[in-house]
Amino acid sequence: MYKCSEVVTCKAAPIVSRMRNSLVSYFCFSMCLVVSAVDWHSDIIATIRRANQYISGMGRIDEKVLLDSIPIKDNAKHQWISMTNFSDAFIRSHVKFYVYTRQNFLYPDEVWPGNNLSLRSSFYDPRKPTTILIHGFAVDSSSDSVQGIKRKLLEHQDMNVVGVDYGSLMDHWWYNLCPPCGMAVVVLQAPKVGSYVGELISFLVDFGQIPASVHIVGHSLGAHVAGFAGKYLNQIDRTVGRITGLDPSSPGFTKVSNSHRLAPDDATFTDCIYTSAKSISVRRPICKSNFYPNGCGLSQPGCFAGDFSTYGGCSHSRAVYLFAESIDPQGIFRTKRCDLMPCVDSKPSATCWSTNETLMGYRANHEVEGIFYTRTNDEAPFYRNPK
Ligand SMILES: *[C@@H]1O[C@H](CO)[C@@H](O)[C@H](O)[C@H]1NC(C)=O
Ligand SMILES: *[C@@H]1O[C@H](CO)[C@@H](O)[C@H](O)[C@H]1NC(C)=O
């Protein structure tokens, strides 16, 4: 029997220990029990198979009926192992890159790093700036973090937009059974997915893209994937111009060093918007420029305070909508600079003062670092632009 301690404690030990004291580790423990149960069934099936090799005729146990009665596949054990440590080949076959431009606004061209023909036959133009959009946990590139931001970008600027889709990495029965456990596993893969995104960007650079004109925008887990892409490109001297983290997720990324999550130096300029700092998002500033709209409380105005229990939580996804609005010319989010994080419960409390130094979102000033506060409306339009 494959011990759950081997799977969870050994392979996921660094992550689980980082998530100690959190609800997630409790769920992982539950998952551990599920895995044990799966393995137990697998063992039963293997025993039946062996027995059937020697028993013929009457009394033979119908394996298919048994398998159907317990909805667990014989290779569940193998699946679990491969899901906790995806191979590079698995990542490559499950992560997709979709190029959108003004010429193909709705129907993207799929491109593959290293496949020259795929890029040449797409509408991609290396002379234009490129924005890479990366979604978060349990969704795919049909989510607003890709489609919503893409729409605004192409509406206002002639550029290439690449939607990254790693949704099929999470398309597995036990993600539904235990989403937090699934999250723990995908958190483990974020560096690999990020490196692959880095490979794609490096491929674009081979075709004449200037790294400084590349902007990666990631929501939730996608923010860290963006960070790992940035680290990959830093190592090969192709540092991208900007990475924006939209409510970078906290499970697995809170108590880790810069090399294990999105970090200030992953791009020439990094900016983060935190909209669920007390629940799903990393709370402390992890970018060069850090924006805390409405402070770092439990929820955003217009959101139900308990919404953090869902991954697509209202506050957690608010960062996406604020950023998308900030692409509009009228979407001006003026800011105040703060000496500390503007959390209502922090001691001592932060002092914030009006500043012209930077705006929150798309038009953030790349020359400015620090912690910034802004207020928003409780529904769209969220900006409070005087006049
Ligand atoms: C993950 O798989 C790779 C091969 O794909 C292997 O080299 C590596 O040791 C594995 N890591 C763990 C933690 O099992
Ligand atoms: C693909 O394109 C790059 C850049 O133009 C070039 O260096 C490389 O040799 C090409 N590879 C193939 C297989 O044609």
Ligand SMILES: *[C@@H]1O[C@H](CO)[C@@H](O)[C@H](O)[C@H]1NC(C)=O
């Ligand atoms: C902000 O900019 C305006 C106009 O450029 C200027 O009058 C004002 O003094 C500036 N305020 C600060 C705090 O820098």
